[in-house]
Amino acid sequence: MTSKVPTIVLDRLSDRAKQTLDVVAKFVEEECIPADPVFESQVGVGDARWESHPPILEELKEKAKKLGLWNMFLPKGHYKESPGFTNLEYGLMAEWLGKSKVASEAVNCSAPDTGNMEVLAKYGNEEQKAQWLKPLMDGKIRSAFLMTEPDVASSDATNIQLEIRREGNEYVLNGSKWWSSGAGDRRCALYIVMGKSDPHNKDVYKQQSVILVPSTTKGITIHRMLSVYGYDDAPHGHGHITFKDVRVPASNLVLGEGRGFEIIQGRLGPGRIHHAMRTIGAAERALEWMIMRANDPAKKPFGQLLSEQGVILEWVAKSRLEIDAARLIVLNAAIKMDELGPKKALREIAEAKIIVPQTGLTVIDRAVQAFGGAGVSQDTPLAAMWAGIRTLRLADGPDEVHLRQMGRNENKRAKDITESIQRQKAKTEELMKLWKTLPAEPGTRIRHASKL
Incomplete structure (x- = not known):
């Protein structure tokens, strides 16, 4: 519904984006929002919540594909896999998707898969793209992004401690992660993991690497799913996971060692x-x-x-x-x-x-x-x-x-700002001095003000 798009950005949208935006709005309003309660009821109760995959979601996905609403998030000009929309155009579509619990996944534009697909599209090699990006873009699997850790202040990512150690043609991972969103889904096949591969590097931003870990790899333990103010977000979930001597091929490293940040x-x-x-x-x-x-x-x-x-x-x-x-x-x-x-x-x-x-x-x-x-x-x-x-x-x-x-x-502008204000004050003092030199007869200073 392009009538709700701010006028100042409307001209920046392609005709195709405007048409798609209307389709997205209609799909969310008429299909997704009514399906939200159905999704919740199909998730079930108890431990079954983590084994469920509500069928209403697959029905919505089929409808979305027929409408051409799929993977809209990859911006054009940056990825060969892009459907051809800009960040601006997809942003307006994402606003509509945010109105429904199921809408983003119904069009294969839900986190953390979107970010993980961007990682693979931008930094992955052809083998990694074939193994993981294609099934993600097809909506056949889901993924999780593992960065935050329970034992350190992860707001400073240089603190991350999960060890990524090279042994021959493999990397061995040891450590723990939490808030691993998406890890609860039984369809989650891939973990994109950030860890420390070179802890002694003098550049603290070159100590980290990112590696692809199949979720079924031996040595991975999912301890629990964390709740958000009491909501467990099943079957998506936010996992607390440990890695003990988890071995993956060296070819699973993304981009290269030290490129994590x-x-x-x-x-x-x-x-x-x-x-x-x-x-x-x-x-x-x-x-x-x-x-x-x-x-x-x-x-x-x-x-x-x-x-x-x-x-x-x-x-x-x-x-x-x-x-x-x-x-x-x-x-x-x-x-x-x-x-x-x-x-x-x-x-x-x-x-x-x-x-x-x-x-x-x-x-x-x-x-x-x-x-x-x-x-x-x-x-x-x-x-x-x-x-x-x-x-x-x-x-x-x-x-x-x-x-x-x-x-x-x-605050880096402080020097320039200070110099500018000082110049303005100096000019003010100069003008005030000049003002005082003008004749003092009634009305004369007004007439001579133009000299300033």
């Missing part, structure tokens, strides 16, 4: 934009629920509709302002990525990564408050949405890490 930075930038745009979609849906609740004739506290209460109207107005402002920040980052590449858009990506989850949480919380007890229950999607988005303030780097880096970069 380079790979991860290339992976996380686009992923942050995807998360941000999906969050905008979730915030929009929360606002819709809030407006519906505010106008429910069956719910009249103190004899009035909530929409007749000034505070509720203020919440609606503030939410509209905040969502629109946050959207423009994300789209600006997407445009910068399209024009200059992710490395040249780090500030804009960080801005989106920080502000959008905070905005989403604020809007969702208002909607929860409007619903009262129902808002924190399973009777609305709001509680689960809030829990999921709250993790984004930690995922892909905590807010504080990005703020620290942004502050440092902004």
Whole structure:
């Protein structure tokens, strides 16, 4: 529904992207959102939740393929596998996908597979692409990304300790990982693992490597699935995993030893934009629920509709302002990525990564408050949405890490700013001196002001 696209970006969209965006919107509204409760019911209960694969998802995938909605996330101009959309164009599609729990996977655009596919497409060799990228892009398998560790402060990725040691034609892995999202899915066939291969390298950013590990490799133990505010996200899951003498062929290394940081930075930038745009979609849906609740004739506290209460109207107005402002920040980052590449858009990506989850949480919380007890229950999607988005303030780097880096970069302008302000003050002093030399007769200084 291109009518909702900000006017300032509409001209940047191809006709094909505009048409696809309308198809995505219709697919999400008419197929995916109604399927969300069905998906939850098909997941089941107890341990069976981790063995299930809700059939409604496969039905949606078949519908999506027939509509041409598949793998839209790989930006054109960067990957031969790209379907031909820019980051900006996919960003607008991702907003719609964020309105539904199942929509992203239904079109094969769900995390962490999207980021993992980008790693393989950008850095993988032809053998690695044939073995892993093709089945991922076909939607036949799923994957997990293993970076965060339980025993170190992983917000500083140089702390990562999982050992990757070369022995002949193999690498041996020892260590532990957690928040391994996607590891609970029985279809998860691949772990993309970041670890330390050269702990003594003087350059702390060259100590890490990334390696491909089949999930069935001997020596891997999944200890548990972590919950997010009580939600276990089955069958997707967030695994706590250990590696004990796990051996994989040396050919599974991605790009080369010591290239881990380079790979991860290339992976996380686009992923942050995807998360941000999906969050905008979730915030929009929360606002819709809030407006519906505010106008429910069956719910009249103190004899009035909530929409007749000034505070509720203020919440609606503030939410509209905040969502629109946050959207423009994300789209600006997407445009910068399209024009200059992710490395040249780090500030804009960080801005989106920080502000959008905070905005989403604020809007969702208002909607929860409007619903009262129902808002924190399973009777609305709001509680689960809030829990999921709250993790984004930690995922892909905590807010504080990005703020620290942004502050440092902004502060680099201190010398230029100081010199500029000093020049302005000197000019002001010069003008004031000149002003005092002008004749003091009534009205004369006004007439001579042009001399300044």
